[in-house]
Amino acid sequence: MDFVDEINRAHHELVDGERKVFTLRRRYDAEVKDVWDACTNAERLSRWFLPVTGELKLGGSYQLEGNVGGEILRCEPPRLLKISWLHGENPGFSEVEVRLSAAAGGTLFELVHAVEVPPDFWSSFGLGAVGVGWDLALLGLGLHLSTGEGRIGAQAFHLTEEGRRFITASAQMWGRAYEAAGGSPDQIATTVAATATFYAAQEEQS
Template identity: 30%
Template structure:
């Protein structure tokens, strides 16, 4: 089975935003808890530790990556329950990420936005985050977590084509 891609690439200023979204029939506070509380992020991404206040660095264990590495994330902004902005640096480069939540008519939309200086690596980034967002969805509904093989390499051509 191939999972359909949902990402959009939007030109902004000197770069681009890669935007992926999911919608949940749930209060915004519940979806916010799924992406900010360590015991809940552990169900789909990995647990985190530290003081998650703006300007601080937290450590996140990436449970679904090879060797479950820990990475440092800087909390750039935290505006519960609507906006969380994070940044990090790793071997792939610098990442500036926002989680934006909006509630309307009994549904909460979660938008994951990557602020990109260039679009190199979209073929890897897009499928990986489709996978993580679907893991979030599965963890919220109690369904089994998806298999990464459903996302990569099948979604790579779509994301490469956005460039």
């Protein structure tokens, strides 16, 4: 698999406003029901994303190990899942919606994350601070659908040369999405560099 090419397989889009709304859209060579199961089955989620606990049904709550938690707001198998995506004691507004549809013998996967971002954090990191993480997640999902595995972190992907190229390409792609949304060239350059540096620092600590 050409990991950097995986970035180009996804459409990256930003709507800038009081709430930042960003969208990732790509096609997988798998049936809708299989992609849905990979995204909602706790055992499969632990293979490509993170272990999850909770009451995994409409109105229930979930917790990703060492990460975010929230409530299941909508669940319409096998097409739509909407959850709150909360981190910390005062996280503000943050919701993630996943939409699946049949496309060219496979599945069109669309992820929409609407979030209120503190202005100082946004000016420092921009969309890439969150977007790179989602690109890594979608890469893991693609590996899982094709091989049955897919835990990028477990494979020390961040420590590899391919991992560094992937992270840099992802940050640059989100920079282009920020430009299309009206971001200034100076701020885009700053946020892309800061995002890539942040993930590099995480690699060194691993």
